[in-house]
Amino acid sequence: MDQAVIPFDWARMLLGEEPPTFLLEILLRTIVIYIYTFGLIRWIGGRSISQLSMVEFLLVIALGSAVGDSLFYPDVPLLHAMLVITVIVLINKGLDYLILWSDKAQTAINGIPNWIVRSGRLNPDQTSDRGIGKAEVLALLRIEGISNLGEVEHAFLEANGDLSVFRAREPIAGMPIVPPHEICPLPHVEPSLREGEPSPKLCCFDCGMLQSRAETACLHCKGEVWTEAKMPDSRLA
Known part of the structure; x- marks a missing residue:
């Protein structure tokens, strides 16, 4: 006892x-x-x-x-x-x-900041280094009032977890992130590969990189899913 x-x-x-x-x-x-x-x-x-x-x-x-x-x-x-x-x-x-x-x-x-958005496109290598996925990055951008990746010139995930966003002086066509893709999925678009046919302005669904010519895979992240790029004011690019 x-x-x-x-x-x-x-x-x-x-x-x-x-x-x-x-x-x-x-x-x-x-x-x-x-x-x-x-x-x-x-x-x-x-x-x-x-x-x-x-x-x-x-x-x-x-x-x-x-x-x-x-x-x-x-x-x-x-x-x-x-x-x-x-x-x-x-x-x-x-x-x-x-x-x-x-x-x-x-x-x-x-630690050091991670450069997660540059000129309207995500940087998958930097986000994976911090164990943060695309959906979480887009959620952080929406909290900062961003509705389209084309509005963002640079975004950094600071060492303490805060997000620093620098808006572009002249927004470009990019991937809409409002409403969230989980609520309203973006339609996928096939790039035009026929000779002489103009390619629609698309962006990679995985990183948001704009497509300047007909490609089957994104030159930045090797993604193969495309969606239509739009201006931040929701007009078609």
Whole structure:
């Protein structure tokens, strides 16, 4: 039978039953878990932690666990929890200084933006690097008030998951994204391949690249599905 907990037992509250050298083990445990968890979050990517940097996100998780355990579990000594909290804050402060003074450290810790839209077309390679699909990119663009890819000159998925959109001064014909394709699918169009017959202005359904001549596969992403390109004001191009 477990021994009854004695309230306000200061020896248990501060040190527990472990020897004082156990504090050094806690120091090592905290550093190892912090680095391991940071690596996992870095791998997950910024879109999962929008509005917070990866360091800030990890700080919230680590402090929440350290503080919570010391509040609810009588077998967690306060000094152990305080050491964990102190080490976490010191590590976080050290990373802040690295980010401040070293561009290489900032890139390694926070990552770099991804160029996901350029001149009205999606960049599948950049979106796949961040684990984000076409539908999610189009949803983020609609949140920014974009109704057609032809309106976008550049769009970047920042390291923290935010989307930076730069509108084109002169919109071009592009793929409509309003209403969402899940609600109102775009009709697929076959490119004209007969000699002497003008090709309609089409865009690749996978990346939005405009077709300048009759092709069976997109020159940018190798997609083979085409839809009619339209001007942002919904007029036919």
